[in-house]
Amino acid sequence: MNVVIGSKRTMLVRSIFRYSIITFVCLLVIFPLYWMLVTAIQPPDISLQYPPVLYPKAANLHGFQQLFQDNPMARWLLNSGFVAALTTLITTSFSILGAYAISWFKWRGKFVFGMMLLFTQMLPEALIVIPIYKMYSQIHFANNLPALSLIHAAFVIPVGVWILRPAFESIPKEVSEAAQIDGCDYFALLRKIIIPLCSPAILAVGVVAFFASWGDYLMAVTMISKQDLYPASVGLASTMSQLDTPIQELLSGALIYGLPPVILYMFIQKFIISGLTAGAIKG
């Protein structure tokens, strides 16, 4: 059995090798984020020195101050939050209904419906953003934040159904039969049994929808042209394109705007991954 275990020395070498690879990968992944933090809290004259120093030599919060003084940044963040919250609400409720139809009922046209969802999910939004923009400006939906969240929802719903479906299907038959005997109709079954049992998956859908909307730039920049209606993504991109924006201010903006989804995501990454792998196995 020595073949399997190996000598103590090779074990040690291997584990050192493994740890150094892990450390290297982690450094590679974290460095850009670390560099953002350093530049955001460091006075710009130090950041612009060459060669750069890898740790902050001095710290202040002027970047954040400037960011909120020079731009309606609070407004932009609020807009993003509003659009994302609305997208979350629409996506979660529509996906629950759609996933219920797909996983609990037998009906004609289910294949076509599934195909439509699959196609929408793979579709690059940029290919049809112009006709959407044309339509929106005709019906006066441009520069309208709730209308923007409808677009976000339309593109993230397929992912929502995809995450919910295996969860809904995993509810044992006996549970639903017992509910039926107790006199539950379809909506009571959904409300009292399925939604509570699948709340982790539903939470995951909510988070995915939230940060899909929070992170969107393409749809927002095309549909929204009034500065006070900008979501944070468009607002920050506009400050980025002004060449005189101080680097500390810009990176402070990236930090404030980028951190909330990362924190949210870390909480739910377990559900997302299990949803993904279940999807891979079940299809």
Added chain:
Amino acid sequence: MKRLASPRIPVERTKIGSSKHLPYLLIVPICVLSFVLVLYPITQDIWISLTDKTLGDKIGTKVNFVGLHNYVGLVHNSSYLASVRITTLYAIINVFCSVGAGLGTALLVNRRFRGRGGVRALLTAPWAFPDVASVIIFIWILNSAFGIIGVVSQYLPFDTSGGWLTSSPYAFISIIGMSMWKTFPFYSIVFLSALQGVPEDLLEAATVDGAGPFERFRAVTLPSIKPTLYLLELLAFIFAFRQFSMIYLTTGGGPERDTETLVVSVYNTAFKFYDYALSSAIGVTGLAITFLVALVYLILQSRAAKRDFR
């Protein structure tokens, strides 16, 4: 054959009675949203691609039907052909390098070790980080005058003085680097969770039979993570094919049009050159590619399903 003759087990869940209309009612909201915001724009795209419409047209301007003129033009349009080539290259590199790096990392860290939970959480950060924020970071890192990339560049045997985002081929390399940073850590975590499903006893049996690490990977590990591998390759392809903001905001498709993928080209043709009809024609070819990929995915899946039920 015997199995076919036995009473069929209903696959669908119809056990709480059967309702004819309810499922259709349930999908009404999704269908309305999809018809208005996905299918109708697609038909518009197809229609406009057969005309000579420009984006500046006032309402009421006469639009001429030109048949397949725009598509015929695409065959000789060198910037279109270039964008197809760039998209293909970008997608292939994403599918092989990002997924490959993800698998490699997962195989290396596939042991219990201290701080594994922390590492996993860390590795999801780039995937969740919004595009615009990532763009700001990388524009700063890759800045030709003050970016920290300068420290690395001076040791490289190439001349990068044209800037990492403003000269070829470095702009393309930068975009690849950004996409890999964003995706491979996430892929490695998905692989890591798939690797937990690899049968331990088979691995041990293979070792006893004298199989080396590569043999073990080929014969035991690979077959059991294949569904995940395919799924992630598809995901990487979709990611690359859809990617707009990270390219548009860093290089805008430049220098010249060297990083202009298909989706960026659709946008630039409409909003920079105001040629709505040509942009739609390019878009429709992109839709066709999307449709083909979805079809291939379905076929692969139904084959896998058949194999599982045999």
